[in-house]
């Protein structure tokens with residue numbers, strides 16, 4: 001049984017991000033047009049396409065910094081069209097974000113930059129220390145924790161930003177052109193770090209306009225052009241799944257969960273049998 | 275509402291503006307403090323003028339003119355009645371003859387007209403002095419109306435003009451204080467919102483990161499609100515400190531100077547806190563997009 005068969009519609013609890021016929025217009029121009037895809041737990045997804053194709057727009061929709069003008073975005077069970085604004089902070093605590101230009105706080109050192117993300121959501125002091133140490137060790141910058149951002153190289157600054165992005169143990173890490181400002185060797189290190197984070201179970205959405213890099217990853221690639229999703233490797237596996245995507249949309253959640261569990265046990269049994 | 279680490283962060287960040295922009299913050303507090311000082315000076319002057327006017331009014335008297343037909347029994351009964359009226363301090367009887375003597379004295383040289391008269395044309399009267407409590411014009415009118423209803427009273431004359439004049443000056447000063455209060459209010463809110471605006475601008479990236487990692491809007495706003503609150507407090511305390519010092523110096527030389535009561539000082543400080551809060555709220559409303 002193909003792994004994708006374990007999953008059903010976008011309300012499947014394993015669906016981390018679901019886009020359902022999403023359109024996003026800024027004024028008159030459509031930045032995204034009829035975009036549908038689904039990202040499941042622990043996946044590493046690359047979004048690629050030329051400048052202005054709508055990559056950043058997709059990431060903004062995931063953090064509910066923007067809302068679709070048509071269609072629905074579902075992130076960890078929260079539905080864009082039925083979302084109350086007060087629950088957006090709760091959603092964002094499950095999402096880490098890394099930018100092309102790092103966006104570190106220049107007046108705070110490495111440690112404080114990472115701790116900041118924990119501080120402002122109210123994590124107790126002792127826990128902050130433990131978590132910051134863990135992630136700074138992971139990105140290899142614990143030794144430089146007392147340095148100011150401007151004394152670090154671009155690659156190091158991006159590692160700090162990644163540490164900040166994952167310190168709250170998000171379920172999803174969004175990286176918007178994280179390698180855009182880095183030379184190829186350093187870019188590869190950053191990509192490897194993101195793979196490592198993904199191996200730890202965090203779902204990673206990686207956006208870049210560099211189509212060739214992404215090809216070499218051997219991961220799922222969504223290709224955008226002029227706001228349209230022109231190819232999705234998983235979609236090309238078969239149209240069957242595409243129709244499932246829309247079918248599952250309005251089914252009761254309990255039913256979907258029950259089915260997902262049933263499929264899971266069936267799969268486990270099958271594995272045991274082998 | 276906020277966790278301990280968050281509260282510590284808020285307190286630290288509220289003082290960030292004071293740290294990073296000592297000059298701007300200092301000037302803000304100074305401008306606001308001076309404006310508040312002007313306002314409190316005017317309030318003090320108004321309070322004291324009010325007290326002076328009240329005091330001046332105690333000299334106001336009422337004349338109750340009597341019918342010539344009134345006999346002594348009726349007159350002494352009226353005397354008792356007038357003395358018992360609330361708001362009356364003192365009642366003195368002025369006979370027809372005394373009235374004529376007084377009138378002659380007032381006229382001075384030109385007494386031929388009076389000499390030509392066969393009969394004394396002046397009525398007898400009661401000279402009524404009001405207490406301080408009865409100083410406002412409305413209360414005086416009540417007293418006069420009460421007196422007029424009494425049989426044998428021909429007319430009541432009281433210094434309505436004078437009372438009106440005093441009321442006029444009081445309202446001029448009260449209005450002036452209110453207008454200055456309004457100007458100070460707007461100026462204070464403006465200067466505070468201006469400095470908080472700078473802090474908002476300087477914190478743009480931190481705000482962006484906070485939003486991104488899921489800090490609540492209330493949490494993001496609070497340090498800015500507290501900054502405005504603190505600036506308002508400092509401005510108010512500055513004005514009060516100067517005023518209290520000035521009062522200590524001047525008190526010996528100005529007898530009867532009335533100063534703010536402790537409750538009024540507390541109210542003034544609360545007012546300054548409100549100004550600070552309003553100033554930062556205005557800045558956030560305009561410059562912080564969440």
Ligand SMILES: Nc1ncnc2c1ncn2[C@@H]1O[C@H](COP(=O)(O)OP(=O)(O)OP(=O)(O)O)[C@@H](O)[C@H]1O
Pocket residue numbers: 026027030031049050051052053054055056057058209
């Ligand atoms: N806030 C905005 N207001 C108006 N138009 C916008 C806004 N943000 C994005 N757009 C438009 O939407 C389209 C998609 O933008 P988006 O930033 O998603 O592209 P992108 O793929 O991330 O591009 P890049 O590779 O240059 O970052 C573009 O045409 C852009 O001009």
Ligand SMILES: [Mg+2]
Pocket residue numbers: 055056057176
């Ligand atoms: Mg972009």
